[in-house]
Amino acid sequence: MEATANIENATGEKVEIMNDVVAQPNVDDIHETVGSPFCENAKMAMRDVQVYYGDKQAIFDVGLDIGKNEVVAMIGPSGCGKSTFLRCLNRMNDTIDICRVEGSLKLEGQDIYDPKLDVVPLRARVGMVFQKPNPFPKSIYDNVAYGPRIHGLTNRKAELDEIVETSLRKASLWDEVKDRLQSPGTGLSGGQQQRLCIARTIAVSPEVILMDEPCSALDPIATAKIEELIAELSENFTIAIVTHSMQQAARVSNRTAYFHLGKLIEVNDTEKVFTNPEHELTEAYITGRFG
Amino acid sequence: MSSNTQSSNKPSTIDLVNKNLAKRYRAEKRFRGYGIASILFGLICLVFLFTDIIGKGYTAFVQNYIQLEVQLDADTLGISDINDPNQVAMANYMGVIKRSLRERFPEVTGRRDKRKLYALVSNGSGFDLRKQMEADPEILGTTQSLWFMADDDVDTYIKSYSKDGKVFTGRTDEMQQGWIASLIEADQVESRFNTVFFQNGDSREPEQAGIRGAIMGSLFTMLVTLLLSFPIGVAAAVYLEEYAPKNKWTDLIEVNINNLAAVPSIIFGLLGVAIFIGMFGMPRSLPLVGGMVLTLMTLPTIIISSRAAIKAVPPSIREAALGIGASKMQMILHHVLPLAMPGMLTGAIIGLAQALGETAPLLMIGMVAFIVDVPGGVTDPATVLPVQIFLWSDSPERAFVERTSAAIMVLLGFLIVMNALAVWLRKRLERRW
Known part of the structure; x- marks a missing residue:
């Protein structure tokens, strides 16, 4: 597809950013997002978001609401900016020196890019699950207990035990690991590790969970488990998920946002996006003409 | 196709x-x-x-001893009151030893021959006898059969004698060789493990020279080096890797650190003389100053290896920590440093091993002085193992040749132990992710 440039962020991770704009049907003329990007009871509200990596602009004028207890899926071809946008939502892009974010990003009316705002409590409220399962090289128990410990949620062992158990139960991992909580988290299978990471995230009771392609490193059975889990979690949490799998987006999300070359093309109810897309680019993508 | x-x-x-x-x-x-x-x-x-x-x-690990019948009579020793420590300390021990040598070889007459006879035993024998007297005052007035260290020339001669056909006579003459043969025949020469070598400090007399002073000096110097260079090096590495902005100043610092690692060590010695001794007026020959100079030398190595170890921590672990709201310091202390620790420790130990073998900068700050006492702390004048090897290799006495090699063996032993420790620590602390 389009050419991408790899820029290394501060943590050494490769970040794919868009380089050349390859001719696609009238992409430069798109200034409006079609569909319904905004909603009534928005948990997070983003307006006119621009993201730059150095001189290159990676996100153009994105406006999107994420409603309370809603699952929003973000889809689009590689390098379209969906991961970049997701990482803006809890300021994980701060670790990239050359990354600059403009526009208004609000969590319940609070500007998250306010210089006075502390990112530590923000990230406690907006948790993140990453593409590759990344448990700490510690025991299963310590993995889950780490967040509550650093945030000082409890000082009592019994309470901490309870948090660990509920988190693991919510991540539907408890039954598999309850007899070996002290064994290393890295010894679990890939799918179990990812569920451990989800348990670790929900242990600090965030309001929003961001998921950056959480199933891309997993086999279909583990993927199915995670998808099931996402559905359960949406009862208590607001979830934004980036995915490469359109089937996954269709299965788990309420609304779907289609990104293309840094622009938000279309946001609609998931069913509508996959059955009757409004924009020709969305249609081209979901029918597999590119992606 | x-x-x-x-x-x-x-x-x-x-x-x-x-x-x-x-x-x-x-x-x-x-x-x-x-x-x-x-x-x-x-x-x-x-x-x-x-x-x-x-x-x-x-051969340096054994030492020949000569047996003599010594009459410890109070008159010759000059002890009138055994309870007077001053008298016991000042008594004429060498006199009784000389007399027993004369009695063993009554045919020796003439001043010159007698002096050769007295030279059979170490001139430190008097001190050995004093120690025995102090330990057991009862032996005063009795006749004891005691073993005394052979003089280094005699020792070297006896060792070459027993080793092979070619005899190294060295400074012994035929008359002395005759006496030695007679002693050996009478079973009055015994080869024992050379405990003196591990218990004494340096000495002008090879048979009394030991490496304990140098070992302790090296130990104290290394202690100072470790305590200073590891925390400073790790702190610098953490700052440069995690906090420092990328600009021309940090680039300059990085280039300088890399260059410093390649600076000849004697330059650090000159720096130490100029700063620690010249500007701050610290005394010479101290393990404290030596450790500080070696810290300057070791720091670049530790910083470079620590930075590499920190860089090698997978970014996913950092993201995981940041993603659940750890502060940067918590991320570093809880995740990055524990994972980087094996690499940092390996670097530190390799840096220390390098410092342990360093001679040139320590010569500059006066750790080359002839120091007999075993140092008891970082502020006692001392020398270190490689400098001791350098000093002995420069000495004319034949017996120092074997001691030089023995000291090299001890130094190599220390280096092997340190490297083994590095491997063990790495295995021990390494965690998989």
């Missing part, structure tokens, strides 16, 4: 490949041969080095 599509006079692809295959394999064999040859060369050098050092040095 098939041959009938090609013109018949052209060889097929597979023939060409086969033709070249033999050539490729030969080249590969040669390539592997170069590697094996260099490893063999290294091994041979190592074997030569070790056989030479061990062959020269193993």
Whole structure:
């Protein structure tokens, strides 16, 4: 597809950013997002978001609401900016020196890019699950207990035990690991590790969970488990998920946002996006003409 | 691809490949041969080095003793009151030893011959006798059969005597050789493990010289180096890797650190003289100052290896920590440093091993002085193992040759222990992710 440039962020991770704009049907003329990007009871509200990596602009004028207890899926071809946008939502892009974010990003009316705002409590409220399962090289128990410990949620062992158990139960991992909580988290299978990471995230009771392609490193059975889990979690949490799998987006999300070359093309109810897309680019993508 | 599509006079692809295959394999064999040859060369050098050092040095671990019947009468010793420590300390012990030598060889007359006779035993024998007297005052007035250290020339002669046909006479003359033969015949010469070598500090007399002073000096110097360089190095590495902005100043610092790692160590010695001794007026020859100079020398190594270890921590772990709301410091302390620790420790130990073998900068700050006392702390004048080796290798006495090699063996032993420790620590602390 389009050419991408790899820029290394501060943590050494490769970040794919868009380089050349390859001719696609009238992409430069798109200034409006079609569909319904905004909603009534928005948990997070983003307006006119621009993201730059150095001189290159990676996100153009994105406006999107994420409603309370809603699952929003973000889809689009590689390098379209969906991961970049997701990482803006809890300021994980701060670790990239050359990354600059403009526009208004609000969590319940609070500007998250306010210089006075502390990112530590923000990230406690907006948790993140990453593409590759990344448990700490510690025991299963310590993995889950780490967040509550650093945030000082409890000082009592019994309470901490309870948090660990509920988190693991919510991540539907408890039954598999309850007899070996002290064994290393890295010894679990890939799918179990990812569920451990989800348990670790929900242990600090965030309001929003961001998921950056959480199933891309997993086999279909583990993927199915995670998808099931996402559905359960949406009862208590607001979830934004980036995915490469359109089937996954269709299965788990309420609304779907289609990104293309840094622009938000279309946001609609998931069913509508996959059955009757409004924009020709969305249609081209979901029918597999590119992606 | 098939041959009938090609013109018949052209060889097929597979023939060409086969033709070249033999050539490729030969080249590969040669390539592997170069590697094996260099490893063999290294091994041979190592074997030569070790056989030479061990062959020269193993005799230093034994010392010959001579048995004498000593009459410890109070008059000759000059002790009128055994309870007076001053008298016990000042008594004429050498006198009674000399008398027993004269009695053992009554045929010796004449001042010059007698002096040669007295030279059979170490001139430190008087001190040994005093120690025995102090430990057990009861022996005053009795006649004791005691063992005394042979003088270094005699010791060297006896060792070469027992080793092979070629005898190294050294400074002993025929008359002395006769006496030694008579002593050996009477079973009055005994070879014992050389405890003195491990218990004493340096001495002008080879038979009384030991490496304990140098070992303790090295230990104290290393302690100072470790305590200073590891925390400073790790802190610098953490700042440069995690916090420092990327600009020309940090680039400059980075280039300088890399260059400092390659600066000849004697330059650090000069720096130490100028700053620690010249500007701050610290005394010379102290392990404290030596440790500080070696800290300057070791820091670049530790910083570079620590930075590499920190860089090697997978970014996913950092993201995981940041993603659940750890602050940067919590991320570093809870995740990055524990994972980087094996690498940082390995770097530190290798840096210390390098510092342990360092001579030149320590010569500059006066750790080359002749120091007899075993140091008891970082502020006692001391010397270190490599400097001790340097000093002994420069001494004319034959007996120092074997002691030099023995000291090298001790130093190599320390280095092997330190490297083994580095490997063990790495294995122990390494965690998989």
